[in-house]
Amino acid sequence: MLTIRDLHASVERRPILKGLNLTVNLGEVHAIMGPNGAGKSTLAAILTGRDGYEVTQGEILYEGRNLLDMSPEERSHAGIFLAFQYPVEIPGVSMVQFLRAALNAHRAAKGLEPLDTAELMALLREKAALLKLDASFLTRAVNEGFSGGERKRAEIFQMAVLNPKLVVMDETDSGLDIDALRIVADAVNTLRSPERSFIIITHYHRILQYIQPDVVHILMDGRIVRSGGADLALELEKSGYESLLNPA
Amino acid sequence: MGRSTPSPLRDRALSWMEAGDLSHLFTEQVLKEDWKYTPMDLLRQRWDYVPFEYGQPFGVAGDSLSDPRESLDERNPAIQSFPEPLSPWEALLAGAAHQRHFMLADGEPIGVALRNPGAFAAQLFTAIVPESAVGEVWFSLEGEGLSLVRWHLHVQRGGRLRFYYPSPRDSGESYRYLILTAYVEEDATIETYELHAATAWMRSEMRIQLGGQRASAHLHGATQVTEGAFADTAIRVEHRAPHTESNQLFKSLVEAGGRRAFQGRIFVSRAAQKTNAYQSHKALLTAPSAVSYSRPQLEIFADDVRCTHGVTTGFLQGDMLFYLQARGIPEEKARSMLHRAFLAEVVEKVPHAALRTWAEEYFTLPKV
Ligand SMILES: Nc1ncnc2c1ncn2[C@@H]1O[C@H](COP(=O)(O)OP(=O)(O)O)[C@@H](O)[C@H]1O
Numbered sequence A: 001m002l003t004i005r006d007l008h009a010s011v012e013r014r015p016i017l018k019g020l021n022l023t024v025n026l027g028e029v030h031a032i033m034g035p036n037g038a039g040k041s042t043l044a045a046i047l048t049g050r051d052g053y054e055v056t057q058g059e060i061l062y063e064g065r066n067l068l069d070m071s072p073e074e075r076s077h078a079g080i081f082l083a084f085q086y087p088v089e090i091p092g093v094s095m096v097q098f099l100r101a102a103l104n105a106h107r108a109a110k111g112l113e114p115l116d117t118a119e120l121m122a123l124l125r126e127k128a129a130l131l132k133l134d135a136s137f138l139t140r141a142v143n144e145g146f147s148g149g150e151r152k153r154a155e156i157f158q159m160a161v162l163n164p165k166l167v168v169m170d171e172t173d174s175g176l177d178i179d180a181l182r183i184v185a186d187a188v189n190t191l192r193s194p195e196r197s198f199i200i201i202t203h204y205h206r207i208l209q210y211i212q213p214d215v216v217h218i219l220m221d222g223r224i225v226r227s228g229g230a231d232l233a234l235e236l237e238k239s240g241y242e243s244l245l246n247p248a
Numbered sequence B: 001m002g003r004s005t006p007s008p009l010r011d012r013a014l015s016w017m018e019a020g021d022l023s024h025l026f027t028e029q030v031l032k033e034d035w036k037y038t039p040m041d042l043l044r045q046r047w048d049y050v051p052f053e054y055g056q057p058f059g060v061a062g063d064s065l066s067d068p069r070e071s072l073d074e075r076n077p078a079i080q081s082f083p084e085p086l087s088p089w090e091a092l093l094a095g096a097a098h099q100r101h102f103m104l105a106d107g108e109p110i111g112v113a114l115r116n117p118g119a120f121a122a123q124l125f126t127a128i129v130p131e132s133a134v135g136e137v138w139f140s141l142e143g144e145g146l147s148l149v150r151w152h153l154h155v156q157r158g159g160r161l162r163f164y165y166p167s168p169r170d171s172g173e174s175y176r177y178l179i180l181t182a183y184v185e186e187d188a189t190i191e192t193y194e195l196h197a198a199t200a201w202m203r204s205e206m207r208i209q210l211g212g213q214r215a216s217a218h219l220h221g222a223t224q225v226t227e228g229a230f231a232d233t234a235i236r237v238e239h240r241a242p243h244t245e246s247n248q249l250f251k252s253l254v255e256a257g258g259r260r261a262f263q264g265r266i267f268v269s270r271a272a273q274k275t276n277a278y279q280s281h282k283a284l285l286t287a288p289s290a291v292s293y294s295r296p297q298l299e300i301f302a303d304d305v306r307c308t309h310g311v312t313t314g315f316l317q318g319d320m321l322f323y324l325q326a327r328g329i330p331e332e333k334a335r336s337m338l339h340r341a342f343l344a345e346v347v348e349k350v351p352h353a354a355l356r357t358w359a360e361e362y363f364t365l366p367k368v
């Protein structure tokens, strides 16, 4: 469903991605691991259409469409969802208002009528329970005053509500304690399906003990330098990035 | 209104009005500094003088408003203590015939709705909140033309006054100038809520004197400056007694070509120890051609006080906008949600639920 070919991208004219190739099929879970600064968040930003990232070479096909021609909102409507590494606070907009607008925009793109309030609230409550989020957080401003763990859970909650086809999780596991990590992993496993693919960007092996990936990639200096099965993550955990790439 | 004292300013202002020549109003400003950013050219046209018409009191306050026709006798000492005019505009009001004075009754809100028939209209009001009473004034101004209104508010010991100034959206040819002065006695409180979409020119001047111990003032404003319009707020809060408190919370949304000026002055006299004063004006510019000037000014003559102010001016944060878009919310809709959310911090403070709801709708209206 997603094919990235020879992707080169720059930020402020500095090359960050330097020939990245990646193919994700429907229903697969891919893990992308790599050290800080390798370009993992840059890849997520380019997949979702964030400003300030210039693609200088290569292409991205999503369900046969040229992804780079689509606006961020169109990509969302087409089923791409990014769980942000640093979700921003949106003071003055409650989670309900926010998701009402998002869901109704998705529905409008499919030619569907907006949800009425009862339907909306039922859906939000159901998904909040999945993430063990207190229903009161629905009326709070988006991410405002949320702890790090709450923000990450709120991202996965939004994912559950919007029901995407391709989920990109950017270090959702960072900063989570073990309980929160379990809640997030359980929710992901619940939502895992042959109709949905995941790209799990992570720094650590830890989350992959709970979410079994089909493929593990190592991203360093803007390129995928190795790919393998779930055991690659384990190997990496034991020996570190450097020795893995430069075996003695 | 200091009738007993001669006022050369008032005499001059009245003679201009009699002669049908108001041009001096636009050139002769006593507090010139406070007019630094105010474009007078917009007003410099020939204005005929007409009285205001009275309309229906503002919708959301509904039936709870009592009939404000009861007037105070102008020999009442509170009216006799009316401050001297500081500008030709005030002088004109002090001398003009259109004056009404209200003594508020405890727990009975009043509503005054003025409609300008499209010329120059001016009116002066006084409202007095008696000792320990709770008063509420709903004031709204509609219609085109140049409207000059002054409210002088006097909150007696232990009283509380809420002053609501929500402006219905107008067609764009309205020039509105409100002068609000208040004297707040010991243990008394004034709260003001100004909710306004400026479509041509507006200026709000507020001068609040906290005259008695523990007096407080809480001033709120949410202003949308629509394309090409000008809005101007000039505030002076005077702390003249110990343990007084003031808060100014203002937010402005400034659209393309719009100009916003905010000048907030906090004055603390030597006697006003333990004063607590806060001021904030945040402006969100929706286009590079929008402008906001903010000028906080502190004049502090007491040593044991806490005065803080915060001023920010900026554009919508790209990461907020992107967050909404990444969830599928189209850019235009995302912007308008964030604009409304920006003003929400002030709107949420409005203690009247129906007015809060009204304001949310009001500020989400699409640009014309
Ligand atoms: N918006 C940005 N502005 C400036 N530099 C950026 C930006 N995004 C990423 N970079 C730079 O690109 C490189 C890769 O960053 P990033 O993709 O965030 O790495 P990772 O997520 O793998 O830690 C880093 O050197 C970072 O400083």
Ligand SMILES: [Mg+2]
Binding pocket: A040, A041, A042, A085, A170, A171
């Ligand atoms: Mg990152």
